[in-house]
Amino acid sequence: MSVAETSEAPIWDVEQSRRKGCKRWSTYAPGVLDLGVAEMDVSLSPAVTAAVRDAARTEAFGYPVPDARSAVPDATARWMGRLGLDVGSEGVRVVPDVMRGIAVAIRRLTRPDTAVVIPTPTYTRFLEVAPLTGRRCVQVPLVTGPHGPELDLEHIEGALAAGAGSVLLCNPVNPVGTIVRDEQLAALAEIVDRHGARVIVDEVHAPIRYGHPFTPYAALNEAAREHAITVTSATKAWNFPGLRTAMVVLTNVRDREVWDGLRHLETSGASPLGMVATAAALDHGEPWLRSVLKDLGAARDLVRDRMDAAGLSGLWRTPDATYFAWLDLRGLDPERPAAVLLERSGVAVGEGAGYGAAGGGFVRVNFATPPHVLGKALERIIGVLHLRDTRE
Ligand SMILES: Cc1ncc(COP(=O)(O)O)c(C=O)c1O
Structure with a gap:
């Protein structure tokens, strides 16, 4: 190998x-x-550099293979399984980067024209992505709870009740470094389910933990699995963001149908080098x-x-x-x-x-x-x- x-x-x-x-x-x-x-x-990681060197040696600089024929969906499904989310490779879609996955999720998988609730502080680009998709952001600041910064569930619910169609959650939270506790995630899932909204969750920092447990949002319960759109990548933990590959994990069959009906331009742009690096990182890194x-x-x-x-x-x-x-x-x-x-x-x-x-x-x-x-x-x-x- x-x-x-x-x-x-x-x-x-x-x-x-x-x-x-x-x-x-x-x-x-x-x-x-x-x-x-x-x-x-x-x-x-030597696994990543070896994979990229092999790809360069064979001049793998063409257009990437379709998702299903690349090694990424299988490697992602195995990796998500190790993190605690049971999803087959048929639920994984490849995108060039996390932010594209989020943009497409907002545009295509949330109710048209609805605002996006964003717990803050959060990754800077989250505040750009909603306006770029023509949506309004509703910032809901984290509050200080007994365990550190927490979601303000009351205000999130208020925003959903006022018509927002999704919550864009970063977990673990960049920049504050907390992991949202399961009780909070479960309460969020209940609220979101009640309002028929969606959670778009960016779990790109999940591998970078200091012994603390982590539950993928979509693995929480059936309601979360149905309304979650999970976006992740290996590029942050394995340190190759320039190679442009990320994954959208769809745990709801209707979302897969919608996604597969999108125009190529909307989701394309992952690079063959990023895809081999991603599979190598997840499987061997x-x-x-x-x-x-x-x-x-x-x-x-x-x-x-x-x-x-x-x-x-x-x-x-x-x-x-x-x-x-x-x-x-x-x-x-x-x-x-x-x-x-x-x-x-x-x-x-x-x-x-x-x-x-x-x-x-x-x-x-x-x-x-x-x-x-x-x-x-x-x-x-x-x-x-x-x-x-x-x-x-
Ligand atoms: C939470 C989070 N999401 C997304 C990104 C960017 O990912 P990408 O370059 O794949 O869009 C970062 C980069 O730091 C990040 O911290």
Whole structure:
């Protein structure tokens, strides 16, 4: 088997990331530490690189095979099965990226012209996708519950009662790093079912967890299975977003019929390289992922230790999933703390307001970088919070 996983340990290296010439580490001046773009500074899974090399060697640069003849649906069905969702490969559709899957789901699988309810803070592009499909977004901020940030089910229900046709949920939640608890998911399913609405759930961060359990939304119960549209990909956890392949998992037979009736242009664009990389990651990439998760866990501990040592532990909550630290920097600047940090410390992070109105005054720090880079960035951020200019 040419895509066999080896025991090769992941290598964390910013210089290698720079050599790629991709967005991360190419956007800012050389002295700036870019902890904004959601990619990891890590060597890829040997299974993925072997598969892509094989594909390049055979010049697999033609149009991709139809979904059903690619290895992606089977690999996805097996992977979803391991996560806890029983779905056959016949329920899996390939798209070029997660956001396309979501856009098509909104446009074609929700009631025409209905608003989209979006719990926030959430992935920035969610706030772009609904307007691009001609729909209105209703942002419903997360609330703080006994276990951390939670869905505000009362306000979500209010929006559905007022006519919204879907809830666009990110779980695990980028940027806050929580996993929505099963009780909340079940309550959401009950509400959505009662209003005849849909849940479009983006589970792309599900593999990046620190030992915390996760239930795919569609696996919750029969109602959720019927009204869920699950969108996911291997590109986030296995770190190859430029290869353009994602999957829509349809657990409702009517949705499959609608999807299969769509014009080719609406869903096409996945690349043959992304498809082989995806199948290799899902089928053979778990040993690599386990090693990466160990390293990410250590990075998460480093953030915690530095924040604790600086007396700033109240500014964040240790994430259960994702490689993001979501810091409350309202004390630094209630609107644009990331811009202030960039200016004063030369560290680029995600501006919280981009993740929805509820994110204003927060920043998202990507900690998937080597420890010495993360340590230096934290030193600079903490220096600014302690009112020192930390530019070098
Ligand atoms: C929750 C979430 N969904 C989707 C994406 C983007 O995925 P894609 O490039 O496949 O559209 C990201 C990227 O960071 C993300 O965090």
